[in-house]
Amino acid sequence: MTVSSAPGKVYLFGEHAVVYGEPAVPCAIERRATVAVDAREDDHIRVEARDLSLDGFTVEYAGDTDDRPDVDVPSGLVDAAMGYIDAAVEQARDAADAPDAGFDIRVESEIPLGAGLGSSAAVVVAGIDAATRELGVELSSEELADRAYRAEYDVQDGQASRADTFCSAMGGAVRVEGDDCRRIDAPNLPFVVGFDGGAGDTGELVAGVRSLREEYGFAADTVESIGDIVREGESLLAAADPASDPEPELLADLGRLMDFDHGLLEALGVSSRTLDNMVWAAREAGAHGAKLTGAGGGGCIVALDETPETRTALRYTAECRDAFRAELDREGVRAEKAPNATSAPNAEAE
Numbered sequence: 266m267t268v269s270s271a272p273g274k275v276y277l278f279g280e281h282a283v284v285y286g287e288p289a290v291p292c293a294i295e296r297r298a299t300v301a302v303d304a305r306e307d308d309h310i311r312v313e314a315r316d317l318s319l320d321g322f323t324v325e326y327a328g329d330t331d332d333r334p335d336v337d338v339p340s341g342l343v344d345a346a347m348g349y350i351d352a353a354v355e356q357a358r359d360a361a362d363a364p365d366a367g368f369d370i371r372v373e374s375e376i377p378l379g380a381g382l383g384s385s386a387a388v389v390v391a392g393i394d395a396a397t398r399e400l401g402v403e404l405s406s407e408e409l410a411d412r413a414y415r416a417e418y419d420v421q422d423g424q425a426s427r428a429d430t431f432c433s434a435m436g437g438a439v440r441v442e443g444d445d446c447r448r449i450d451a452p453n454l455p456f457v458v459g460f461d462g463g464a465g466d467t468g469e470l471v472a473g474v475r476s477l478r479e480e481y482g483f484a485a486d487t488v489e490s491i492g493d494i495v496r497e498g499e500s501l502l503a504a505a506d507p508a509s510d511p512e513p514e515l516l517a518d519l520g521r522l523m524d525f526d527h528g529l530l531e532a533l534g535v536s537s538r539t540l541d542n543m544v545w546a547a548r549e550a551g552a553h554g555a556k557l558t559g560a561g562g563g564g565c566i567v568a569l570d571e572t573p574e575t576r577t578a579l580r581y582t583a584e585c586r587d588a589f590r591a592e593l594d595r596e597g598v599r600a601e602k603a604p605n606a607t608s609a610p611n612a613e614a615e
């Protein structure tokens with residue numbers, strides 16, 4: 266058995282605009298998806314997805330994806346889950362030149378689904394890493410990020426940037442502009458996340474921004490202005506000392522840019538009443554700034570606050586289901602020790 270984990274992320278700035286070639290700065294956070302993979306004798310895929318719904322489910326199907334599994338959960342849910350796992354399996358088969366490889370796969374995740382914290386990217390990155398290593402192939406982190414991007418791109422019908430997958434593979438703060446992806450230095454930013462318990466449909470939300478941008482020049486300008494915010498923000502980060510705690514002025518300046526970014530995302534129609542309410546609760550609690558993160562529509566906001574005030578205020582906000590501090594993850598994808606036989610009945614110790 267081979268096990269890998271990969272982190273989720275928050276966007277300091279730049280989601281949506283990054284799809285149209287503007288830069289974005291996502292930051293990996295210490296919440297992970299873990300994928301355990303066992304090679305099989307046949308070409309079947311068996312997936313156990315523990316966190317996809319409250320009860321999770323297990324499905325098994327042949328290599329041919331028309332042969333859909335027979336399981337007792339809504340088929341939309343299965344299709345949604347299988348899309349990313351299938352795409353990860355395809356990338357691993359291609360990388361290892363093993364088109365008929367079959368796998369038993371178990372996914373466990375601490376990242377809420379569809380909530381803007383990059384669960385899809387984390388599952389795809391960890392899945393490709395574990396499946397290729399199980400087949401004896403070691404990918405560089407750049408190749409892993411590239412293959413994970415191609416997997417997301419396929420599942421999301423071309424509505425994907427490299428940002429989420431590159432960030433999850435590399436860890437830390439990253440800067441993505443088109444195909445140009447790199448890690449950047451950043452101090453430990455005091456992120457607080459508020460989660461409304463809901464989710465947004467990434468493909469639909471990206472398509473909505475795309476059509477607004479095509480219809481109105483001012484919507485296209487709004488997307489460009491988000492790029493300007495990112496450029497301003499990254500020059501602030503570049504001037505900061507990554508080894509010490511961020512200065513109060515840096516937090517104040519970044520926070521102001523986050524507030525501005527949220528306003529523009531709201532104008533582009535990707536916020537929601539619950540996200541706005543959490544953003545305002547954070548601001549009123551004294552956060553330096555707050556914005557939605559990821560595709561929007563529902564899910565999570567991210568605020569900057571080194572004190573406990575924002576988290577406490579969010580916990581008392583009716584729309585907020587969960588609020589937590591999110592530490593910057595500097596590691597990215599990593600190999601995990603395979604569990605012993607008692608916690609995974611089919612597993613053999615590595």
Ligand SMILES: Nc1ncnc2c1ncn2[C@@H]1O[C@H](COP(=O)(O)OP(=O)(O)OP(=O)(O)O)[C@@H](O)[C@H]1O
Pocket residue numbers: 298314315316317344345346347348349372373374377378379380381382383384385386388429465466467468558559560561
């Ligand atoms: N634990 C999991 N098990 C299986 N599939 C998962 C799991 N977590 C996420 N996924 C897949 O990722 C999909 C959610 O991806 P989506 O891109 O819509 O949201 P996200 O990545 O969480 O948020 P965002 O892209 O806005 O940051 C789920 O529908 C499912 O297909």
Ligand SMILES: C[C@@](O)(CCO)CC(=O)[O-]
Pocket residue numbers: 279280281282283284381383424425426427428429467471558559560
């Ligand atoms: C909305 C978006 O910018 C971020 C989703 O986490 C889409 C993408 O970059 O693929």
Ligand SMILES: [Mg+2]
Pocket residue numbers: 383384385386429467
């Ligand atoms: Mg996603």
